[in-house]
Amino acid sequence: MSRPGRAGPARRAVLGLLCLLLAAGPAGCARQPDASRHVLTVLGPWTGREAESFGELLDRFEESNEGVRVDYQGTTATREVLLSGVLAGDPPDVAVLPVLGDLADYVQRDRLRRLDEDVVDDGDYAGPWLSRPAGMSERYWLPVKVDLKSIVWYEKGNPPDASAREDVTRWCVGMGSDATSGWPGSDWIEDILLQRSGAAAYDAWATGEMEWTADPVVDAWRVWGTFMAGDDRAAETALTTDHRGPGGGNGLLFDPGRACDLEHQGSFARSLYGDDAPRADFAPSSALLPGTDGRGDAREVSGDFAAMFAESEQARALMRFLASLDAQRAWATGVDPPFFSAHRGVTQEAYPEDDTVSRRIVREFRQAERLCLDASDVMPPTIRRIFHEKVLEFLAAPRQDPVRLLEQIQRVKEGLPGDTPWLEEACG
Template identity: 45%
Template structure:
């Protein structure tokens, strides 16, 4: 870190000056190595992550962790000021891709690349060289529907909540992405995400229209309107499924089980939603992850990344939180604990034919933001054809604008899981 370098220079300078009364032992002391980390975890999640870092601190390295709910803005400001963290953890592969092409990221050492499975950590070609620039430290399974045992996964009103501060709308993008993946297949999904097919294509339009039909079939327009009033975890932060009598099933990523514990079950969306599973059998799941990338190279930063992607750190992380809060890790490492959700998610991740990165996470930030806003506007009138025409036109315009300015793109977003598929 810069402050560490400053301390070293100061100590050396003082030791070179005569008559200052410094002991030989004082001059010989070196400051402890340190590393700064910026990440998305706050509250209970931050407490859990700090306990993992405490294990690393036993190696004699100081770690300064800053958790924030305004990760994009905080990181961008630090990078522009020339003082980025040593390591940043974020789920936006699109942002990481742009930072890599701008020369802000450090390629990962080979030992860490080997622990970075597809599709979470694709190789990028930057300045004519292929490298991996980030590694997943925690992952989530999507393309699933949560429900209580005994409740038919394929019937009943949907739990819908779009509120999420500056990123409101993302639960709706998950829906549209999953529908396109299940109905059109991973190849078309990948073409859309990487900009090879238009937002106005029949596959993309079909995904929006299908979502509109699904969410209005049970609960009608009232359900869509309620989604605009609800936070994605419920307005009380305890989960939408707990609002008994209002909804019985929720399309959400595997992190949702921390809201409900082990008394809920999930069903793959292709099985739970009739319009997705007819003759499908593709075995594709959408996934997301929290990716760690180096913005400044140092031995301490490399050592911390090696630790975070290893067995000891993941076992510590999984063991120091309540059973229902345990995080999931890349499939190359395996599950921790006996909880039903742990075993079921691991089986889904390792048994999938294809795992595909969350589309909006991969898109350039400008397109992702436009996608979020379009979802919110669509929900005001899900059956309005002219409204959808206008939204898709706006999204294609933004995607074209980002391509013309040279926004970087990942080469692929889908892959067979390590050791599975």
């Protein structure tokens, strides 16, 4: 959700998509030359309050690295803006992306710079967060911010019961998300597959070892389709609804124009709820999604990963700083609602005692039997895009047998070049 960023002498203005694409744009968008300082450009997905917090973190880096200035450029179209810069031969020094599949593709094309061995300590970032392309020993990215996805949001004081598994009318569902519409549906399918078939099957599917027409995949699509077909208008409404809710509102869960009281959305959803965020509480999805029984002990997660596109001593120092415990703790707790870190040192005690929701989310991260990265995020870009497209096509007629759509995805997968990179694991 895009909001205006802050301005001020301590942090250069957050530049939007227009400023990035117009090299000869107005003076307000142009970078100001400073021959006395080394300028690092950082591209990321955060705007508004999130960008303010990240800007304050970068201020701390500048203070401890005299002679370096960091220009942060925030946009919700990070993939498109980054690709434009790479193709033009002018990528940012560092970029933050939520999709490891894209970063693996950049490694394959020799666009990313390898991280020094001392940038990330394996003991600090366990689980799936340091997963890399199969057969590769070098590291090229690090997790800056993470989210828990196997959760269901509801209003405090109104906890859901198991009957929610059968009643689609209670759920807030929106597929709209600008150029990436469809991913909220892939989240449903992924989480259902994880909770019903387990982490081993999920990992095999996400890393390309399982066919799209395999029983666990078909089963997850059918369960979701049957659920969404439980009300004549549910699927159509989802297709015409933005997952962020109406503009200027407080998300779908707190939209007064909707009668739903449950939302399957990641821990980042509180940033969509605005002033109503303190009213939101959550429960694990393992007992509330259709076809689940509460016995699932794995959790789906996602992350925003920083990677270095232009190598320099200053860029390496920034990557090392972003991975540090001090930076991770300050970044995670420096905004309201707070973020979450994959760093093991950022424990629940980093959050205020009265912020029980944040502390419980941290416990979910730490106590889950397995953490599994968002499957579509780790898949090659071509597969991710057709996955999202077929989600929308399936939702247009949710009573259809999904096998035909899954066969189409499988054919695209089989047509990928033999050297297409897949991650070695999705589940830690």
